Amino acid sequence: MSEHLTIKLNNGVEMPMAGIGTFLLAPDEAEASCLSALACGYRLIDTANAYVNERAVGRAMRKSGLNRGEIFLETKLWPSFYEQPDAVEKTLARLDTDYIDLLLIHQPAGNYIAGYRQMEAAYKEGKVRSIGLSNFSKDQVREILSICQVKPAVLQTEVHPYYQEKALKELLSSKGMVIQAWYPLGHGDTALINEPLFGRLAEKYGRTNAQIILRWHVQAGNIVIPGSKNPAHIRDNFALFDFELTPEEMAEIAAMDKGVRYYTSTPEMLKRYAELVPPVEEQK
Numbered sequence: 263m264s265e266h267l268t269i270k271l272n273n274g275v276e277m278p279m280a281g282i283g284t285f286l287l288a289p290d291e292a293e294a295s296c297l298s299a300l301a302c303g304y305r306l307i308d309t310a311n312a313y314v315n316e317r318a319v320g321r322a323m324r325k326s327g328l329n330r331g332e333i334f335l336e337t338k339l340w341p342s343f344y345e346q347p348d349a350v351e352k353t354l355a356r357l358d359t360d361y362i363d364l365l366l367i368h369q370p371a372g373n374y375i376a377g378y379r380q381m382e383a384a385y386k387e388g389k390v391r392s393i394g395l396s397n398f399s400k401d402q403v404r405e406i407l408s409i410c411q412v413k414p415a416v417l418q419t420e421v422h423p424y425y426q427e428k429a430l431k432e433l434l435s436s437k438g439m440v441i442q443a444w445y446p447l448g449h450g451d452t453a454l455i456n457e458p459l460f461g462r463l464a465e466k467y468g469r470t471n472a473q474i475i476l477r478w479h480v481q482a483g484n485i486v487i488p489g490s491k492n493p494a495h496i497r498d499n500f501a502l503f504d505f506e507l508t509p510e511e512m513a514e515i516a517a518m519d520k521g522v523r524y525y526t527s528t529p530e531m532l533k534r535y536a537e538l539v540p541p542v543e544e545q546k
């Protein structure tokens with residue numbers, strides 16, 4: 263079932279279908295989680311300027327003993343940096359690496375076109391192997407497609423069984439883009455994880471409910487980056503590639519879509535994001 267292990271992006275770059283997320287992890291936690299994930303076989307790490315743990319992610323990559331080329335490193339530019347011409351250089355310095363595998367515009371806030379142009383320049387200079395978007399609506403994706411010189415490869419956005427983004431996925435697929443799910447486990451919502459359907463499938467396959475949800479994601483084409491501080495969860499969340507849900511089971515999970523998100527941004531929040539400067543230089 264190795265066909266689900268990686269996906270080829272629209273510029274030929276191979277991206278792992280499952281990785282580790284680091285949202286809300288303090289530097290020590292992020293370093294420990296990434297090290298634990300890399301030891302379990304993960305090769306994709308997702309961080310962001312705004313998580314204020316990029317230095318810790320860089321340390322974990324080095325301590326893992328893996329070659330840089332074996333790891334797919336993803337990070338996101340924060341809106342208040344979109345108009346700072348050295349934002350990518352500073353991000354590289356914090357990560358202690360000379361390239362990023364996938365760089366995203368974190369939010370459609372502030373001058374996001376300037377942010378996109380900055381990513382395109384970094385792509386052309388070989389500092390970034392692929393670029394993408396996060397939290398963009400269908401219309402905002404279309405806007406970027408209408409002005410871009412380098413096509414975005416990925417859209418990272420909220421996706422889980424209660425919020426499946428089927429129409430957005432159709433648009434992305436028609437434009438040669440792929441979706442990456444944040445909150446793949448509903449941010450740990452036990453109401454979602456303990457849904458009886460997942461319990462039934464977990465028993466059938468000898469897996470955990472979380473593994474059933476994550477397997478559904480990768481089988482549905484959603485790249486996943488579950489966050490965890492728990493080494494047992496980290497191990498389980500990557501053991502997804504040696505079993506397969508049937509088409510009927512995939513359809514049962516597809517029918518759970520309620521169109522309900524855990525997080526909704528407002529114009530006021532986006533305005534605040536554009537003004538907020540995360541303390542990136544003070545991180546450990």
Ligand SMILES: NC(=O)c1ccc[n+]([C@@H]2O[C@H](COP(=O)([O-])OP(=O)(O)OC[C@H]3O[C@@H](n4cnc5c(N)ncnc54)[C@H](OP(=O)(O)O)[C@@H]3O)[C@@H](O)[C@H]2O)c1
Nearest residue numbers: 283284285444445446447448449450472488489490491495
């Ligand atoms: N682009 C954006 O705006 C954006 C927004 C949010 C998140 N993200 C990215 O997406 C990643 C994932 O989101 P998230 O971490 O907030 O939510 P998530 O992955 O849906 O859920 C994480 C929560 O689930 C728990 N969990 C993890 N594995 C589990 C398992 N096997 N069984 C039971 N519980 C489990 C974790 O607790 P334990 O620590 O106890 O395992 C944690 O509380 C983030 O880390 C970040 O990289 C991006």
